Amino acid sequence: MGDDTTPTGESSVPNSNADGNVMTGTGENSIEALARRIQESLTVEQRHRFWETQPVGQFRDVGDSNLSEGPIEQPTPLSEVKQEPYTLPEAYEWITCDMDTNEMCDEVYRLLANNYVEDDENMFRFNYSKDFLQWALRPP
Numbered sequence: 001m002g003d004d005t006t007p008t009g010e011s012s013v014p015n016s017n018a019d020g021n022v023m024t025g026t027g028e029n030s031i032e033a034l035a036r037r038i039q040e041s042l043t044v045e046q047r048h049r050f051w052e053t054q055p056v057g058q059f060r061d062v063g064d065s066n067l068s069e070g071p072i073e074q075p076t077p078l079s080e081v082k083q084e085p086y087t088l089p090e091a092y093e094w095i096t097c098d099m100d101t102n103e104m105c106d107e108v109y110r111l112l113a114n115n116y117v118e119d120d121e122n123m124f125r126f127n128y129s130k131d132f133l134q135w136a137l138r139p140p
Contacts, residue, residue, distance in 0.1 A: 032063025099134045108133055 039060050052058065055072040085094045098104050109130050118124040128136075 030063070035062045036060065097137065099137045105130050105134060108137070 057072075061067055088094065097108055099108070109128070112126045112128060112133075116126050118126065
């Protein structure tokens with residue numbers, strides 16, 4: 001009971017590397033270096049192929065001080081945003097939701113509460129309050 005080995009005989013010293021040395025926060029034994037080595041050792045099939053194509057921070061960039069702070073992509077100017085609505089099938093129409101009216105707020109609330117679920121078992125539903133929906137859907 002008093003030893004510091006696991007059932008397989010390995011040391012249970014936290015943050016130790018393969019040599020048994022405790023990892024420090026700098027140099028080749030840092031978390032960033034470890035993360036980089038793990039990422040480099042993964043095959044293409046094991047990598048996060050979806051996330052590697054998205055405008056989000058990448059695992060391989062951990063600890064890279066050359067990356068600048070700020071948005072990953074600059075905001076799209078309004079002049080470059082499509083001004084006409086997309087064409088919908090015949091039975092559908094575009095409307096502008098006026099969240100200041102109780103009728104529209106109730107309709108949006110019922111749409112989300114009754115039709116959108118967060119899991120496959122239909123256990124967890126979005127149950128945002130009407131006040132929250134009014135706040136979220138009325139940008140300043």
